Amino acid sequence: MPNIKSAKKRVIVTQTKTMQNKIFRTQLKTDIKKYQAALASGDAALAQATYKAAARGIIHKNAAARKKSQFTKALNNM
Numbered sequence: 082m083p084n085i086k087s088a089k090k091r092v093i094v095t096q097t098k099t100m101q102n103k104i105f106r107t108q109l110k111t112d113i114k115k116y117q118a119a120l121a122s123g124d125a126a127l128a129q130a131t132y133k134a135a136a137r138g139i140i141h142k143n144a145a146a147r148k149k150s151q152f153t154k155a156l157n158n159m
Contacts, residue, residue: 105139113148120155128156 083089112131119128132152140148 102139109139116152120159123159125156125159128159132156 083092116128116131119131
């Protein structure tokens with residue numbers, strides 16, 4: 082446990098940010114699963130509604146661009 086006041090604050094801030102990132106990452110995974118389920122069922126309206134870009138920095142920007150490209154291709158081929 083830290084003794085210095087600023088170190089104590091950093092511990093609290095880090096815990097808060099970790100929880101926020103976990104929430105965002107979980108929501109991202111849920112959205113991806115919903116999108117893939119909509120594609121599998123052939124529901125174009127639902128697939129279009131669930132297609133969205135995440136710009137929170139939760140995943141690497143190149144990974145986000147790759148996923149977005151894959152999802153766009155899948156939506157266009159549907």
